[in-house]
Amino acid sequence: MNNDNNIKSIVIDDSVYETGLTKKYNNRKTYHPVDNKKILAFIPGSIPKVFVKTGDKVKRGDKLLILEAMKMQNIVNAPIDGIIKIAPKENILVKKNELLIEIE
Amino acid sequence: MSLKQKLLDLFKRIEKAQDGGGSKAIQKQAAMGKLTARERITTLLDHNTFHEFDLFVEHKCADFDMDKKKLPADGVITGTGNILGHPVCIFAQDFTVAGGSLGLMHARKITKIMDHSIKMGIPLIGINDSGGARIQEGVNSLAGYGEIFYRNTLASGVIPQISVILGPCAGGAVYSPALTDFVFVVDKISKMFITGPEVIKTVLGEEISMEDLGGAKVHTEITGNAHFFAESELECFEQIKNLVSFIPWNNRKKADSINPKPPKSKYNVETIIPLDPKKPYDIRDIIKSICDDSDFFEIQKDWAANIVIGFARLNGETVGIVGNQPLVLAGVLDVDSSDKAARFIRYCDAFNIPLITLVDLPGYLPGIDQEHAGVIRHGAKILYAYSEATVPKITVILRKAYGGGYIAMCSRHLGADFVFAWPSAEIAVMGPEGAANIIFKAEIAAAANPDEMRKLKVLEYTEKFANPYIAAANGHVDSIINPSETREFLIHAIKISANKLELRVNRKHGIPPF
Numbered sequence: 298m299n300n301d302n303n304i305k306s307i308v309i310d311d312s313v314y315e316t317g318l319t320k321k322y323n324n325r326k327t328y329h330p331v332d333n334k335k336i337l338a339f340i341p342g343s344i345p346k347v348f349v350k351t352g353d354k355v356k357r358g359d360k361l362l363i364l365e366a367m368k369m370q371n372i373v374n375a376p377i378d379g380i381i382k383i384a385p386k387e388n389i390l391v392k393k394n395e396l397l398i399e400i401e
Numbered sequence: 402m403s404l405k406q407k408l409l410d411l412f413k414r415i416e417k418a419q420d421g422g423g424s425k426a427i428q429k430q431a432a433m434g435k436l437t438a439r440e441r442i443t444t445l446l447d448h449n450t451f452h453e454f455d456l457f458v459e460h461k462c463a464d465f466d467m468d469k470k471k472l473p474a475d476g477v478i479t480g481t482g483n484i485l486g487h488p489v490c491i492f493a494q495d496f497t498v499a500g501g502s503l504g505l506m507h508a509r510k511i512t513k514i515m516d517h518s519i520k521m522g523i524p525l526i527g528i529n530d531s532g533g534a535r536i537q538e539g540v541n542s543l544a545g546y547g548e549i550f551y552r553n554t555l556a557s558g559v560i561p562q563i564s565v566i567l568g569p570c571a572g573g574a575v576y577s578p579a580l581t582d583f584v585f586v587v588d589k590i591s592k593m594f595i596t597g598p599e600v601i602k603t604v605l606g607e608e609i610s611m612e613d614l615g616g617a618k619v620h621t622e623i624t625g626n627a628h629f630f631a632e633s634e635l636e637c638f639e640q641i642k643n644l645v646s647f648i649p650w651n652n653r654k655k656a657d658s659i660n661p662k663p664p665k666s667k668y669n670v671e672t673i674i675p676l677d678p679k680k681p682y683d684i685r686d687i688i689k690s691i692c693d694d695s696d697f698f699e700i701q702k703d704w705a706a707n708i709v710i711g712f713a714r715l716n717g718e719t720v721g722i723v724g725n726q727p728l729v730l731a732g733v734l735d736v737d738s739s740d741k742a743a744r745f746i747r748y749c750d751a752f753n754i755p756l757i758t759l760v761d762l763p764g765y766l767p768g769i770d771q772e773h774a775g776v777i778r779h780g781a782k783i784l785y786a787y788s789e790a791t792v793p794k795i796t797v798i799l800r801k802a803y804g805g806g807y808i809a810m811c812s813r814h815l816g817a818d819f820v821f822a823w824p825s826a827e828i829a830v831m832g833p834e835g836a837a838n839i840i841f842k843a844e845i846a847a848a849a850n851p852d853e854m855r856k857l858k859v860l861e862y863t864e865k866f867a868n869p870y871i872a873a874a875n876g877h878v879d880s881i882i883n884p885s886e887t888r889e890f891l892i893h894a895i896k897i898s899a900n901k902l903e904l905r906v907n908r909k910h911g912i913p914p915f
Contacts, residue, residue, distance in 0.1 A: 319729060
């Protein structure tokens with residue numbers, strides 16, 4: 298069975314129930330609020346082109362870089378106004394959720 | 402040519418076609434631990450009952466030198482036969498012939514036997530073992546898949562459709578099993594995925610084995626795409642036979658009844674259930690204490706195990722059982738368990754199988770992951786399925802029935818025909834702790850010793866509201882019964898419901914929260 302065999306507990310409406318847990322429940326992801334200042338790779342791929350460098354002033358909607366994956370060139374735009382704190386080199390490979398750009 | 406000569410010629414042709422991909426390919430199939438398509442059919446069906454269709458069908462593709470290639474039976478064996486005396490239509494893809502690849506004529510053989518099973522009103526069993534589309538046939542093989550999916554959908558809820566995955570079933574092909582009612586998989590043999598490990602590696606740079614991506618365990622434990630797991634093909638065939646014995650041939654019939662048998666004596670209701678609603682027990686022991694011969698045929702037992710579904714018999718008649726499982730996640734409803742139960746309820750409703758619901762749950766599972774996974778939409782499915790169902794609906798509330806969970810688990814308000822409760826039932830808007838913390842918030846905060854006051858108030862609430870009598874006083878529960886008489890009450894309810902007729906306003910179809 299795909300369950301945690303040990304009897305643990307779970308709290309629902311302030312009551313503590315003795316029960317087994319599932320793998321899926323134990324492995325559930327904790328929630329992290331979206332941080333607009335950090336732009337992460339939404340898909341693994343390569344960076345054929347970077348339009349900005351550290352210290353550049355950008356406005357919301359400005360082109361930042363191209364993230365190529367699944368044969369598509371995805372243009373990544375600035376989600377907010379700010380100054381580029383970290384920018385990647387061109388022609389590198391990135392993993393999913395890798396930090397691409399940080400804006401101050 | 403004399404008739405005798407013609408007969409000899411026929412026998413020769415049959416022998417050649419039945420040889421499939423030839424001895425080398427058959428040896429290869431055996432080396433993979435797999436039976437051949439023909440062996441699978443004859444092992445699953447009753448002895449000597451298989452009648453083959455379309456043995457001499459040939460493909461018509463002329464591109465890429467395909468006109469020089471003979472593919473016996475075009476890589477799929479189809480026909481009719483019996484399982485434990487029940488008539489069925491069956492097809493089995495033959496991996497020894499061009500990897501079981503699907504071309505247009507291969508697909509047309511399948512759609513022909515599908516049409517036949519719909520017309521005859523008998524179950525369809527599909528054994529999948531195919532490398533996928535026959536690339537040489539191009540768009541025609543896609544046409545073949547589409548024609549199969551279309552019939553899977555038209556046959557849904559009309560005849561039982563059973564898919565058996567005994568080899569690869571990848572890409573578009575896997576949507577046919579997904580459209581059918583029950584999917585059987587076998588350890589280390591079944592492989593199901595939309596995009597395989599190769600593509601995932603090239604495109605995403607992520608490495609994973611076929612087994613870890615879409616093996617039998619993955620689909621019975623993680624995705625819920627498959628319903629039954631077996632260690633071997635033979636065990637799988639026994640499971641299929643068992644299933645066929647529980648379900649009717651089509652949606653116009655009732656399942657066959659068999660001689661009733663009492664439950665086995667080792668399952669004693671009174672010793673199974675702890676009175677403290679916060680302590681776990683195995684709901685399957687309760688089911689076995691109620692049903693004939695303690696024979697419970699569980700479906701999807703390793704996925705969303707916080708709800709238990711399956712077939713059993715009461716007084717010889719097939720029933721579908723849905724029960725919260727206090728042993729896993731306290732038996733809560735969540736995204737997966739709602740999906741699991743809702744689909745089963747709709748299956749039982751489509752095939753005239755009465756529904757027995759055993760209730761013991763604290764409510765829906767709280768959590769950001771659940772909310773973001775759409776527990777509203779998924780949880781709504783169970784409400785929809787129960788409300789929509791017009792088969793006899795019989796509910797037994799064993800212990801906790803709190804809040805939204807109480808409503809969802811086939812309450813009177815969703816159209817239950819009989820609602821029984823045990824004296825241990827607690828039918829309330831929420832558990833005593835939560836309720837006391839809200840209702841007596843001010844008193845608890847103002848007390849010299851808030852913890853003592855909270856305990857006192859929880860006790861007060863428990864004594865007043867954690868019972869079945871308020872619901873019974875309002876007519877939401879019909880009768881409060883002795884747990885050890887549950888089986889008798891259920892059998893009575895099913896007898897009374899034998900001619901149940903519930904008419905609904907005519908419509909094309911509802912729009913369930915898929």
